[in-house]
Amino acid sequence: MKGSSDAALPAVHEHARPPAWLIAATGLLALGTVALAIAETNLWMHYVIDAGESISLAGLAFMLLAGFYLFRRGRLLVSLPFAVPWLLFPIITQGDQIIDNLSINWMRLITHLLLSALFGAPVAVVVLAARYAVDPVRTVGTVGERLAGVRSNWLLAVPGLRQMASGRAREGSAVLAAILLSAEMWLAVRFLGELMVVTLIVMMCAVLAHGFTGSADTARFGHHRSERFALGLLIGGVVVSGGLYVGFKYRPGAYQGSPSYFMDPAQPNAGYQFGRVPVPSQPPTAPTNADGAREALTAYGRAFERLLAGYYILDRNYNYDFHNRLFLRSTPLLPDYRTVGLRTVHEAERFGAEANDRLAAAGPLPHVTDPLGALLEDVRAYAAFTFERARVLERMSATFEQTEAGLQHATHLYEGEGKVLGLGLAELLAKHHVVLSAPAVASTAAEFVAVSRAVHDAYANRIVGF
Known part of the structure; x- marks a missing residue:
């Protein structure tokens, strides 16, 4: 029975090697993941990073x-x-x-273990x-003859290959790996920081x-059951990898990108309620x-624009400040950036108050039963909600920045709120x-529409959580 069981297993070739397509695909994957790692704070890579899960x-x-x-062809063990x-x-x-x-x-x-x-x-x-x-x-065979000629020429100039070609694979692999790790050092210096440089030195x-203190190379696996073991x-590994992915992705308490209500399934009704002001059915009139x-509409638009400017200052500088501390690097920051950012937010609040005054001083305006009146009321209410949120964010970020790790939450907080500000305006x-497209009203709201779209577009391509 044992003989018949072994006969059912795939044949293992003595000189089996991984297929070239697997080596090439894995190489591309490895290079791609390094690119994503060093692009953590580069906005143009965020969609690629976000798509990385899929x-x-x-x-x-x-x-x-x-x-x-590969198992069916007896090449899984060497490809593992x-x-x-x-x-x-x-x-x-x-x-x-x-x-x-x-x-x-x-x-x-x-972080540095993952890196x-x-x-x-x-x-x-x-x-x-x-x-x-x-x-x-x-x-x-023929391949060996061809490679023998290559080994005697330029390949031998590559550190480590001479040892590999002479059968000292451990030593040659160690030398080549150390050279390649040292070549990656500039990535650590350019994009990460001192801790990653130290990590690479330890790896080297x-x-x-x-390579130089271990025992000699062990005999290659050749038994049929090694393929079965490799398949197991x-x-x-696939089960463990998938399980850890699901476990961390849906872990209770993980903020999934923003510690505010944005993207938090536990707070489905914490945002502005866009149904509070109904849209009248009557046609718009001049x-x-x-x-x-x-x-009034233009003043509200400028207030939202200024608010986003303050959020952006806080978002980006909290981001770089956190990564400076995480990686022990020195990306330049705006001096006293929290004060500067909050000053800009407070200016936006004053602009919002001035917009309220303009609306009150404008004299008789359409009632909320009129399409333009409903728009004005919705914009006023959205501004009130948004500037109340700004005060909440100021208190939350003050708590977060009490620890170095909390800076990560502060940047995600302002990043998320910057995005949701634009999404809210787009929904309005x-x-x-x-009414906004009606010829009788279009010129009245043209500047407000343009500014609102610009605010939305500023964060439209941002992935919250990086």
Whole structure:
């Protein structure tokens, strides 16, 4: 019975190697994840980062299917190291949720463990690919003859390849890995900080110690059951990776990008209630006091514009301040940025109060049963709600910045509120589109519409939580 069971297993070739398509795909994935890691504070990469969750799950499915394919051909065991980046990617996408509510030192530790995996993945792919390319045992026949010529020329100029070609794979791998890690040092200096530089130095020392102090290379696996064992490891890895992804993504208490009501499913009714002012069914008519309505709407628009400017100052500077402390780097900040940002917010509040005064002094304006009157009331109420929110944010951010780790929450707070401010204005424009597009009223609200759209567009392409 044992013999028949073994006969049912895939044949394992003595000189099996990972397929080129898996090496190439894993290399692209590893380079892509490094790019996403260093683009944390670059706005243009946020949509790519946000899409990383879907990409990571698709990659997990790809690796599982590829694993079954390789198992059937007896090549899974030798390909298993290339599965590691695919298994890590879903977990890494939940980095914000993993470090949420931790102290700054725990944040630093976990963040740099994740970054070490990201920076190490492309190095591992290159080293493994090089080992298989110059392995004197595996390069047989015509391929071996061709590689023998290559080994005697320019490949031998690459540190570590000479040792690999002569059968000292551990030493050669360690040398090549250390060289590649040192090449990544400029990324750490340019985009991260001193802690990542130290992390890379530790990684370089570790691979060199492993390569030159470890035992000689062990015999290659060749038994059929090693393939079955590799398949079990892969399936288990996929289950663990997917489970950790789901567990961290839906962990109770994780703010998922913003500690305010925005994106918080526990506060579904905390935002402005857009249904509080009904839209009249009667057709819009030309206002009797068009100048007064225009001045009031324009003043509200300028108040919203100024408020967003204050939020942006606080959002960006809290962001860079937090990352400076997390990575021990020195991105320049606006001096005393909290005072400057809050001063701008307070100016916006004064603009909002002046808009209320203009509305009250405008004389007889349409009643809320008139489409223009309903628009004016909705804008006034939205401004009141928004500036009350600004005072709440000031108190919340003051609490957050009492700790270094809390700066992360402060930046997400203002980032989320900046986005929701624009989304609210866009919803107001959509709700009252009939009166705003009516020829009799369009010129009255033209500047308000233009400013509102600009406020919305400023954060429209922002992904909250980075």
